[in-house]
Amino acid sequence: MSKASQNLTFFSPKSTDSLGAVFIDTGISAGFPSPADDFRETRISLDEELIQNKEATFFARVSGQSMIGAGLDDNDLLVIDRSIAPTNNKIAVCFLDGEFTVKRLRVENNEVWLQAENPDYPTIKITEENNFIIWGIVTNVIKKV
Numbered sequence: 221m222s223k224a225s226q227n228l229t230f231f232s233p234k235s236t237d238s239l240g241a242v243f244i245d246t247g248i249s250a251g252f253p254s255p256a257d258d259f260r261e262t263r264i265s266l267d268e269e270l271i272q273n274k275e276a277t278f279f280a281r282v283s284g285q286s287m288i289g290a291g292l293d294d295n296d297l298l299v300i301d302r303s304i305a306p307t308n309n310k311i312a313v314c315f316l317d318g319e320f321t322v323k324r325l326r327v328e329n330n331e332v333w334l335q336a337e338n339p340d341y342p343t344i345k346i347t348e349e350n351n352f353i354i355w356g357i358v359t360n361v362i363k364k365v
Contacts (some may be wrong), residue, residue, distance in 0.1 A: 230280045230320075270360045276303035278356065280313060280320075287311070287322055289337030292361055298322065299360035311358040316344070317351050322358065 271277045282296045290311060292298070300313050308327040313320060314334060323334035323344070332346040346352050 286336040297362040300356035302356040304357040
């Protein structure tokens with residue numbers, strides 16, 4: 221199931237009975253190649269690795285460049301947990317004045333700011349005039365290479 225917004229496209233996780241993909245537990249060298257004679261093969265489930273609370277977890281695809289400094293690029297897939305309490309410095313998916321956005325939370329002196337991680341985008345101060353909800357906290361980012 222997916223639902224589109226101007227800035228994010230949301231997806232619910234699908235249940236799966238899969239045993240997971242093969243996981244080779246040796247560590248992959250980013251330097252010199254190492255012999256793989258001693259590797260141990262197990263199975264790994266990305267659901268188990270990336271999702272702590274299945275009922276409160278959603279996926280959303282990023283649209284835009286406002287968070288590139290935090291490593292969130294256009295078309296990345298976010299894992300969002302709605303059960304995590306929003307706190308200062310967390311990256312959050314927020315509903316602001318009719319649109320979804322993803323920004324870093326800044327909480328200071330009972331004020332809330334949404335900070336972009338790209339100098340081309342402004343920091344947004346949340347006021348009483350805003351229609352504002354913190355929808356969930358980003359826990360992981362899935363990238364294509």
